[in-house]
Amino acid sequence: MMHRALSFLVLCVLSTIGNSPTRAAPASADLHDLDHVMGMLAMRQHGRVEFIEQQFLAVLSHPIESSGELRYDAPDHLEKRTLKPYAETLTLAGEVLTVERAHSRRVMDLHAYPQVLPFIESIRATLAGDRKALERLFRLDFAGTVSRWTLTLVPLESKVKQSVSQVRIEGAQDQLLKVEIRQPDGDRSLMTLRPSTLP
Amino acid sequence: MNVRRARVLVVWLGCVAFAAIVVARAHYSTDLSAFLPAHPTPAQQLLVDQLRDGPASRLILIAIEQGEAASRARVSLGLVERLRKDPEFASVNNGEAVAGQSDREFLFQHRYVLSEAVNAQRFTAAGLNGAIRETIDNLASPAGLLFKSLLPRDPTGELLNIIDQLERSPQPASRDGVWVGSDATRALAVAQTAASGSDTDAQSRAIDAIRAAFAAAAAELPQAAANSVQLRLSGPGVFAVAARAKIERAAVRLSIVSSILVVTLLLLVYRSLAALGLGLLPVATGALVGIAAVALGFGAVHGITLGFGITLIGESVDYSIYFFVQSRQTQGDADASSWRQLWWPTIRLGMLTSVCGFASLLPSGFPGLKQLGLYSIGGLIAAALVTRYVLPALLPAGFKIHDVRPLGLRVGGLLRRVQDLSGRTILLCAAILAALALAVLYHDRESLWNRELSALSPISTAEQNYDAKLRADLGAADVRDLVIVSGPDLESILRGAEAAARALQSLVDEKVIGGFENPAAYLPSIVTQESRRSSLPSAADLRANLSRALEGLPLRADHLQPFLEDVEATRHAALVTPRDLAGTSLSAGFDALILQQKDQWNALLPLRSAEAGGKIDLSRVVAALQHSQVDDARVLDVKQESDALYDNYLAEAIHFSLAGFVALTALLLIALRSPPRVARVLAPLVLAVVTVAAGLSLAGVHLSILHLVGMLLIVAVGSNYALFFDRQANSEEAGDEALTLAALVIANASTVIAFGLLSFSQVPVLVALGTTVAPGTFLALLFAAIGASAARSAHA
Numbered sequence: 001m002m003h004r005a006l007s008f009l010v011l012c013v014l015s016t017i018g019n020s021p022t023r024a025a026p027a028s029a030d031l032h033d034l035d036h037v038m039g040m041l042a043m044r045q046h047g048r049v050e051f052i053e054q055q056f057l058a059v060l061s062h063p064i065e066s067s068g069e070l071r072y073d074a075p076d077h078l079e080k081r082t083l084k085p086y087a088e089t090l091t092l093a094g095e096v097l098t099v100e101r102a103h104s105r106r107v108m109d110l111h112a113y114p115q116v117l118p119f120i121e122s123i124r125a126t127l128a129g130d131r132k133a134l135e136r137l138f139r140l141d142f143a144g145t146v147s148r149w150t151l152t153l154v155p156l157e158s159k160v161k162q163s164v165s166q167v168r169i170e171g172a173q174d175q176l177l178k179v180e181i182r183q184p185d186g187d188r189s190l191m192t193l194r195p196s197t198l199p
Numbered sequence: 200m201n202v203r204r205a206r207v208l209v210v211w212l213g214c215v216a217f218a219a220i221v222v223a224r225a226h227y228s229t230d231l232s233a234f235l236p237a238h239p240t241p242a243q244q245l246l247v248d249q250l251r252d253g254p255a256s257r258l259i260l261i262a263i264e265q266g267e268a269a270s271r272a273r274v275s276l277g278l279v280e281r282l283r284k285d286p287e288f289a290s291v292n293n294g295e296a297v298a299g300q301s302d303r304e305f306l307f308q309h310r311y312v313l314s315e316a317v318n319a320q321r322f323t324a325a326g327l328n329g330a331i332r333e334t335i336d337n338l339a340s341p342a343g344l345l346f347k348s349l350l351p352r353d354p355t356g357e358l359l360n361i362i363d364q365l366e367r368s369p370q371p372a373s374r375d376g377v378w379v380g381s382d383a384t385r386a387l388a389v390a391q392t393a394a395s396g397s398d399t400d401a402q403s404r405a406i407d408a409i410r411a412a413f414a415a416a417a418a419e420l421p422q423a424a425a426n427s428v429q430l431r432l433s434g435p436g437v438f439a440v441a442a443r444a445k446i447e448r449a450a451v452r453l454s455i456v457s458s459i460l461v462v463t464l465l466l467l468v469y470r471s472l473a474a475l476g477l478g479l480l481p482v483a484t485g486a487l488v489g490i491a492a493v494a495l496g497f498g499a500v501h502g503i504t505l506g507f508g509i510t511l512i513g514e515s516v517d518y519s520i521y522f523f524v525q526s527r528q529t530q531g532d533a534d535a536s537s538w539r540q541l542w543w544p545t546i547r548l549g550m551l552t553s554v555c556g557f558a559s560l561l562p563s564g565f566p567g568l569k570q571l572g573l574y575s576i577g578g579l580i581a582a583a584l585v586t587r588y589v590l591p592a593l594l595p596a597g598f599k600i601h602d603v604r605p606l607g608l609r610v611g612g613l614l615r616r617v618q619d620l621s622g623r624t625i626l627l628c629a630a631i632l633a634a635l636a637l638a639v640l641y642h643d644r645e646s647l648w649n650r651e652l653s654a655l656s657p658i659s660t661a662e663q664n665y666d667a668k669l670r671a672d673l674g675a676a677d678v679r680d681l682v683i684v685s686g687p688d689l690e691s692i693l694r695g696a697e698a699a700a701r702a703l704q705s706l707v708d709e710k711v712i713g714g715f716e717n718p719a720a721y722l723p724s725i726v727t728q729e730s731r732r733s734s735l736p737s738a739a740d741l742r743a744n745l746s747r748a749l750e751g752l753p754l755r756a757d758h759l760q761p762f763l764e765d766v767e768a769t770r771h772a773a774l775v776t777p778r779d780l781a782g783t784s785l786s787a788g789f790d791a792l793i794l795q796q797k798d799q800w801n802a803l804l805p806l807r808s809a810e811a812g813g814k815i816d817l818s819r820v821v822a823a824l825q826h827s828q829v830d831d832a833r834v835l836d837v838k839q840e841s842d843a844l845y846d847n848y849l850a851e852a853i854h855f856s857l858a859g860f861v862a863l864t865a866l867l868l869i870a871l872r873s874p875p876r877v878a879r880v881l882a883p884l885v886l887a888v889v890t891v892a893a894g895l896s897l898a899g900v901h902l903s904i905l906h907l908v909g910m911l912l913i914v915a916v917g918s919n920y921a922l923f924f925d926r927q928a929n930s931e932e933a934g935d936e937a938l939t940l941a942a943l944v945i946a947n948a949s950t951v952i953a954f955g956l957l958s959f960s961q962v963p964v965l966v967a968l969g970t971t972v973a974p975g976t977f978l979a980l981l982f983a984a985i986g987a988s989a990a991r992s993a994h995a
Binding site: 053055057059060061062063064066082085086088090095096099104107109187 | 294335336338339340347350351363372373374375376753754755758
């Protein structure tokens with residue numbers, strides 16, 4: 001029974017990653033446009049896009065690339081189905097993240113993993129057009145216009161800052177085009193999205 | 200006469216003093232052993248030890264209910280934080296993201312001897328390549344990112360492997376950072392006590408500690424939230440404590456109420472305090488001698504014996520009633536000697552028939568029943584002797600009780616109406632009643648007896664269901680099915696457990712079982728550890744293998760220097776011992792799966808069904824273990840074994856009771872020397888027993904072993920009634936009929952009051968006794984009286 005505690009060792013074996021303070025972004029752009037974009041996103045009940053994700057890690061000499069499909073169902077169901085290099089499905093329902101692979105299934109409560117939260121919540125809350133949810137975790141900075149915009153998210157809480165220093169989302173109207181997540185140690189991931197052509 | 204009187208009193212006081220010394224020095228036990236076999240087979244012994252000390256016995260399931268989800272989570276965190284500091288608990292867990300420094304260091308430091316993935320192949324170029332590739336793949340997912348910082352030291356991902364191998368069971372749901380029930384309406388936690396589950400005092404202390412920690416944690420919330428959250432506990436220890444409290448409460452309350460009622464009744468009847476005091480002497484002496492007899496005969500006295508013994512010798516109150524009433528202590532002429540001649544033989548015979556009945560409990564394999572049998576025999580003999588010798592010696596001059604003849608005359612008047620009916624009519628009525636009762640019993644024969652041990656459990660079905668729900672939510676199996684590997688020492692059983700685990704893993708893959716726990720996952724056998732350690736290549740070889748392994752991978756060897764150092768360190772490090780494990784919270788998980796008996800060690804591998812609540816096909820498990828030649832492994836279905844054990848007692852007790860009935864019949868045949876008389880004595884008793892059994896069955900009650908004891912009591916008490924009527928009908932000196940009737944009615948009233956009260960208790964075993972004995976003895980008296988009247992009218 002007690003060995004369940006072990007799953008949380010995952011957390012503890014993490015060495016604390018240096019916390020580099022981000023410079024405050026310049027005053028926010030047109031809040032009206034942000035609300036407009038959020039409104040359009042909130043209208044969408046379902047979304048399905050393909051993604052290609054690249055992880056740039058200092059320890060690795062070249063980036064790891066993975067690809068698959070993102071599915072979103074309002075209000076809070078997000079599914080990330082990776083097809084390459086191996087099959088994995090991440091499902092976020094409410095605050096519970098399920099990671100499924102061929103032979104294993106892991107369930108994580110995101111409350112217990114504040115480090116993991118910004119990776120997922122940034123995308124989900126943006127897809128949901130939920131500005132309040134975003135503002136709970138991040139300071140928002142909107143640039144550009146409704147037809148081509150960039151949303152920059154900077155974590156508010158120090159625990160979250162330990163794993164993510166900044167999330168940059170590029171979009172056009174109610175479509176997300178790119179999601180870049182920067183980590184404080186210089187590692188980053190870049191996810192490029194396009195409308196799904198998968199069956 | 201006075202010398203004789205003094206001698207009697209000296210002997211009596213001597214006996215009482217001796218019994219008191221024995222009782223004072225006796226050892227009393229309240230553990231489960233009263234319900235467990237006296238001479239167990241090895242499998243039964245294992246079952247007993249498992250129930251008493253096994254991992255399941257030490258779990259306390261904690262639920263926090265009501266209030267807001269966030270409040271529940273905060274209380275859960277505060278509660279667990281406090282309990283973790285309490286030495287009463289081996290472990291406390293609520294899913295909170297903490298694990299001690301010592302745990303993580305232990306697992307990480309020993310990862311190359313603990314991980315099942317470690318073998319010679321793993322450190323070849325190809326093996327390293329595969330393992331590192333998988334670790335890099337993992338980095339692509341947010342969950343894998345958590346391991347990023349470990350990559351230079353653990354590129355093959357052994358820590359994740361160990362976590363997986365220790366965690367082959369489903370996780371409970373979690374909200375706000377703590378475990379919750381499947382519908383998220385309660386926060387859940389699990390505590391494992393340091394003391395065994397059979398140590399009810401320790402369990403009680405642990406429960407108090409949990410309540411105190413809960414109160415302290417809730418007090419940190421705002422007032423309104425603090426008032427709304429509620430604590431609810433479950434588990435074997437909680438049940439044991441609740442049951443003990445319930446039985447104690449019920450026993451104390453009921454015995455106070457029934458004492459008051461019986462004393463009031465006797466005062467009303469006797470109108471004499473002296474008579475009341477004297478009347479209690481046989482009971483008190485009987486109880487004392489009964490306990491002393493058990494202490495001398497068994498060494499230790501079970502709580503159950505103390506709890507029920509006194510009710511079983513309720514018959515002894517009757518002795519003094521018969522004595523006072525029948526010896527006509529009403530006119531002041533102490534006519535004790537004529538009472539001795541007239542009535543003592545009948546009481547003696549009644550006492551002996553009771554002894555025959557209770558003797559049938561003695562050969563039982565159930566220590567609780569054995570003790571009750573011996574207690575009753577000792578108590579009844581002592582009470583009868585006190586009535587016969589001590590009471591007459593103690594009667595003060597001018598002693599008298601209120602004249603109860605009017606009561607007897609009134610009862611006699613009622614009976615005379617029965618005499619007006621013909622004997623044939625009465626016989627017909629009795630035959631119809633018997634036929635109906637037997638028909639009911641025959642119809643319900645399949646479900647007549649409750650064959651599950653839980654029949655004796657004072658825990659309500661609602662509480663049992665709640666417990667099952669919490670277990671399901673926590674993924675805590677009922678520890679119903681176990682594989683047990685036995686051996687002479689720890690190393691041998693760990694080796695056996697490893698072999699069994701391989702067989703079980705194939706069953707997991709085939710979805711025959713959902714999973715299992717394994718002590719060797721915490722601490723592998725020395726042999727296995729040695730083989731893993733020796734499979735680690737030398738620094739030079741590893742470096743060479745690694746450089747080939749990294750070809751085509753985006754990882755440079757110079758990043759992995761810490762890995763080379765750690766492997767080299769492990770090659771020269773000592774193997775992991777139980778002592779290393781002891782410093783970590785993992786040891787609780789390990790200890791729970793190891794059961795040490797006198798000269799035998801056992802590794803327990805609890806099995807989990809493939810679907811929640813599903814049954815495991817144990818024959819497949821047995822076959823898999825045989826196939827992989829794990830010789831010392833056994834499969835134990837705990838519930839089935841314990842039910843079989845109880846069923847065995849029940850069947851045995853039924854057989855012995857029937858044998859006791861045969862012995863009782865033989866005794867009566869010898870004493871009365873007339874089969875028709877014996878038949879007339881026994882008929883009302885048998886009729887009363889079958890009527891009560893049929894009535895209970897009609898009411899939907901499944902009979903338990905305590906109902907059987909109740910039936911023995913009907914025969915024991917009722918035989919006195921029947922013998923008085925028999926004496927009345929067959930003796931020249933019939934004595935005063937009105938007085939005899941009055942004595943019987945008073946005696947029966949006190950029995951019905953005492954046992955009738957038990958029926959209102961919350962404790963199933965007491966209810967079983969009460970609902971059997973109260974109506975049964977009344978019917979026995981009624982049937983015996985009617986039978987006697989009918990016989991007289993037939994003669995007349």
